[in-house]
Amino acid sequence: MRRLSLLPVAxxxxxxxxxxxxxxxxxxxxxxxxxxxxxxxxxxxNTVAAAMASRLRFTALEDRGQLVDEAAxxxxxxxxxxxxxxxxxxxxxxxxGVSREEIVRMLVAGEGVSATLGGRQRFGxxxxxxxLEHLSVIAxxxxxxxxxxxxxxxxxxxxxxxxxxxxxxxxxxxxxxxANDEVALxxxxxxxxxxxxxxxxxxxxxxxxxxxxxxxxxxxxxxVDRFIAAEKTxxxxxxxxxxxxxxxxxxxxxxxxxxxxxxxxxxxxxxxLESGVDGPLSGDARESVEIIRTSxxxxxxxxxxxxxxxxxxxxxxxxxxxxxxxxxxxxxVVREATALARHKKLELSVECASSVVVLADKxxxxxxxxxxxxxxxxxTPHGTVIVRIAERGRFALIDVADTGYGVPENxxxxxxxxxxxxxxxxxxxxxAGLGLATVKQLVELHGGDIRLTSxxxxxSTFSFRLPLASEEDLAHSETRVSVSSVLPPDPExxx
Numbered sequence: 001m002r003r004l005s006l007l008p009v010a011x012x013x014x015x016x017x018x019x020x021x022x023x024x025x026x027x028x029x030x031x032x033x034x035x036x037x038x039x040x041x042x043x044x045x046n047t048v049a050a051a052m053a054s055r056l057r058f059t060a061l062e063d064r065g066q067l068v069d070e071a072a073x074x075x076x077x078x079x080x081x082x083x084x085x086x087x088x089x090x091x092x093x094x095x096x097g098v099s100r101e102e103i104v105r106m107l108v109a110g111e112g113v114s115a116t117l118g119g120r121q122r123f124g125x126x127x128x129x130x131x132l133e134h135l136s137v138i139a140x141x142x143x144x145x146x147x148x149x150x151x152x153x154x155x156x157x158x159x160x161x162x163x164x165x166x167x168x169x170x171x172x173x174x175x176x177x178x179a180n181d182e183v184a185l186x187x188x189x190x191x192x193x194x195x196x197x198x199x200x201x202x203x204x205x206x207x208x209x210x211x212x213x214x215x216x217x218x219x220x221x222x223x224v225d226r227f228i229a230a231e232k233t234x235x236x237x238x239x240x241x242x243x244x245x246x247x248x249x250x251x252x253x254x255x256x257x258x259x260x261x262x263x264x265x266x267x268x269x270x271x272x273l274e275s276g277v278d279g280p281l282s283g284d285a286r287e288s289v290e291i292i293r294t295s296x297x298x299x300x301x302x303x304x305x306x307x308x309x310x311x312x313x314x315x316x317x318x319x320x321x322x323x324x325x326x327x328x329x330x331x332x333v334v335r336e337a338t339a340l341a342r343h344k345k346l347e348l349s350v351e352c353a354s355s356v357v358v359l360a361d362k363x364x365x366x367x368x369x370x371x372x373x374x375x376x377x378x379x380t381p382h383g384t385v386i387v388r389i390a391e392r393g394r395f396a397l398i399d400v401a402d403t404g405y406g407v408p409e410n411x412x413x414x415x416x417x418x419x420x421x422x423x424x425x426x427x428x429x430x431x432a433g434l435g436l437a438t439v440k441q442l443v444e445l446h447g448g449d450i451r452l453t454s455x456x457x458x459x460s461t462f463s464f465r466l467p468l469a470s471e472e473d474l475a476h477s478e479t480r481v482s483v484s485s486v487l488p489p490d491p492e493x494x495x
Contacts, residue, residue, distance in 0.1 A: 009175035011169040018165035022157050029153045030146070038122060041143035042111060045124035048078050049139035052273040053126035054136060056082065065091045068137075079140040080119060085109070086431040094118070094140060106138055110410045113143065119146055153205055245313075261305050305434035308367075309418060312441045319361040319445060321353045326365065326396055327352045331388045333369045337385070348377075352389040356396045359469040364442050371435040372400040372462050380404030383459070395448065395465040404458040415452065439464075 052071055059067055064082060072080045072093035079094035087100040087108065097117035106114065111124045121140040128135045204221040205215050270293040273281065281289065311317035330350045338348050358365070369387070376385040383403030390397050407415060418437040443450045443464045450464035 007173060011173045013212065014168045014172045015165055022161035022165075023388050026154055027156050029157070030150050033153065034146075037149075038113075038143050041122035041141035042124065044078065045113060045122050045139040045141040046126075047124075048080070048141070049124040049126040049137045052137045052139065053128050055130055056135070057128045062269055068093045077118075079116075079121070079144040081138040081140070083136055083138060085134050085136065090135065101447065103138065107136055114140065116140065132337075156398060182214075182217065189220070204439050260300070263296055263300050263303065267293060267300065270296060302434070305438055308435050308438050309441075312438065312445070317445070319364060321359050321361055321446075323357050324360055324362040324365060326356045326389050326398060326466070328355070328489060329362065330369055330389060330398075331367050333366060333373050334385075334387060336370075337373045337377050340374075344377070345382045346377060346382075347384045348373075349384070350387045350389070352387075356389050356391055357469045357474065358396045358466040359473045360446050360466050364446070365466070368439050368442055368464070369398070369400070371439050375435060376400055376402035376404065376460075376462075380459070391468065392465070394468055396468055397463065397465055399458065399461050399463045401461040403459040406440055406458055406460055407452065407454040408456055412452055412454065416450070 036123040048071070052068070053224065055067065056064055068080050068082055068091045072078060075235070080091075080092035081089055081094055081098065081103070082312050083089050083103050087104040087107070090105070095117040098114075102114060102116075106123050107125055112122070114121055114123050118140065120143050122143045123138055125136050125217045126139050127133055176336075204224055207217050207221075214408065236281075270279065270289050273289045274286065274293065276364075308317065327350065330352070334350050341348070373385065373387065380402040381404070385400070385402045388397075388399040416436050416439075418434055440450055443466070448466050450462065451460055452460060454460035
């Protein structure tokens, strides 16, 4: 919708209304003048016709013509006709142009309007009476369509209209300009408050008039006061939340470090017991030690996830980027996952035509792939887990695809959030829901992205991108990787 400014519209409306009122007044005045002129002309015509009929009835035949002419000359705009009842003119003291048919119509009507050579006229007829009842007098009085007073009326109304409309337009323009300035000030202040790039000033606007704009300004000032109070509350709550979050991260990091020391001791002594250094173990004892070791390794993984997530959220985790071969890391991860999934009928493999070198932190890339492959093995009871690696433009595209349970559509949006898992996953498979949250942040920290495509009961595919290493990156890398340095893939898939 096109916006109209109040400043030119208001005076224009006043002018249009004033002109419409003036035209209406002129039209009504002209109509009234015309009706009054018609009544006066008709009265004059009737009066002159009656007077002439009385005088002609007692005037000699040879003097009637002269009497009619003298009366017409003295009457000014009066024209006279002495006619017979059949429409013949006996004496004509008019400008002419009156037909016999028109005379007969006048005699029948008695009075009315007629158009002759003299213009629009009102006529009145009177018979002379006995013994001259066959003769009648017709008096014509001028009654123009536009009376002479019309021009004076138009001039007077035009002058008065110009004066009043000019004053009204000036006053309206003044008020409209003041209102427009107030509205512009309000609009600019609201625009600044709504612009996220401009710091809200939070100052009120002075009220200069108690009109509609003044009421709007009062309402805006009330809104500003509420906004300032809400902003103060929000900033206080935000500061408190940041303080609590920092304390939480500090607590988690400290707790994880405290837990890691005894956990390393537990794992170390469990390995010693399993190795038989302190003597052989019975079957039950070896099974118990293995449970201790696997549970400890699981707990250490959770502690590491908490430490990594805390470092990522606090911005303390730093990457050491260099040129690394994703294919070699994927082979190592799949080989380790195959050993862990030996009790499952799973087929794990890596699909990559040649080496793909990315600029990344080798340890973190391994962590990303380990998390994704471990999740795929965990949630795939049978079938395949495939790691596909390919180059796409300036990025390396890595897919970890499985034929597992799949992720419902309503849970895909939150699966990368910390402490969130697919319904039932925590109950059946354990975990704290930190793995994918850590993976997402590590991928984005490398300048890439990750997404999920899944079909329930058919499997899931996690796809992420990492930037490829340039020739300059390869030249300055501590570990330069070439195609010839990469072992060819095993022709048989790892089982």
